[in-house]
Amino acid sequence: MPLPHNWTLNEVVALSLVPRIKSVDLRNLVERYVSLEALLQAAPVEIQKARLTSDTLFASTTASSLLEAADKQCELCDTQNVRIVSFWDDDYPALLKEIFYPPTLLYVRGRLQAPDAAAVAIVGTRRCTDYGKMVTEQYAEHFAASGIVVVSGLATGVDTFAHKATLAKGGITYAVIASGIDKISPNISAQRAQEIAEKGAVISEYPCGTVAQPAYFPRRNRIISGISQGTLVVESGERGGSLITAQFAIDQNRELFAVPGRIYSERSKGTNLLIQRSQAQLTLTPHDMLQTLGFAGSASVADSQSARAEVSATLSALESSIYKELDGDPIHIEALSTKTGLAVQDLLVILLELEFKGIVRQLAGKQFMRRS
Secondary structure: OOOOOOOOHHHHHHHHOOOOOOHHHHHHHHHHOOOHHHHHHOOOHHHHHOOOOOOOHHHHOOHHHHHHHHHHHHHHHHHOOOEEEEOOOOOOOOHHHHOOOOOOEEEEEEOOOOOOOOEEEEEOOOOOOHHHHHHHHHHHHHHHHOOOEEEEOOOOOHHHHHHHHHHHOOOOEEEEOOOOHHHOOOHHHHHHHHHHHHHOEEEEOOOOOOOOOOOHHHHHHHHHHHOOOEEEEOOOOOOOHHHHHHHHHHHOOOEEEEOOOOOOOHHHHHHHHHHHOOOOEEOOOHHHHHHHHOOOOHHHHHHHHHHHHHHHHOOOHHHHHHHHOOOOOOEEHHHHHHHHOOOHHHHHHHHHHHHHOOOEEEEOOOEEEEOO
């Protein structure tokens, strides 16, 4: 779909660079006026309507100076392999158009999937437990295997594990960030963003050159939930960014899910409260989420479980005896040695082989469990 009237992308970018202009005002102005020049000629009445203060660039500049700033931004985007997607473009995500305050411009590195692509957000605390890490990886892997885009925020903790698990499974993931795409920090996040962009996309509503500010993170969370049919909260305290995302999902009439945790854990208080208050649906498996969301692909989950069953059927007698002593709760190598009667060094060799086969997981502190 072309831009409204006679507007060019550079003109829309120019208008977006006006300090303090809101996305809703930006979109309304583009749809109301035939060009940037026509809009500027309507000042100062339109400035008041747009609620822009008198000391902004918009109130004291010309179309040529605005376009010059836009040209510089577009050149910077080109050097950073960033594409600018407008609200009116055909590949702008369809669900994102439905939220209360959709971004008029998206800065994208990588490739957006079809506008109606199935997508699920996975969010949670930065300081997740081993339990949170395992749940995140399990759900992300299953969603990736089912062809569903996994959306998260590139932060440490749950976000990072969601992105990594999706990539490891060969799936597509979107990272929605709160800075310009050229200003991602720390370096490890910037490197991961590059990996994500190779098949998926890194998305921001902020122009290149924009450094993240605390206020930007809650705003970007509306995009994480808005671009997704459903949002999963894995672990969260009573306060935190993931609960802000959860509230956006509720406000946007999106499906919200939460993973239950221990009642004594500070990092599960937020998710447990979401469930207790009936704000989020309790989820126990990726399969139940897929069913609720009405996504095809649950067969992929069954296939994955069947594949693990086939692997376990080929185990040697010794491997099988060790595998039978494991379940969904971590067990320390010393305790496993006592239960099996095998020396620790011998157990470690066999457990490593079971890890390679994808049916056993090792946790910190030499603890082991079955892989779900």
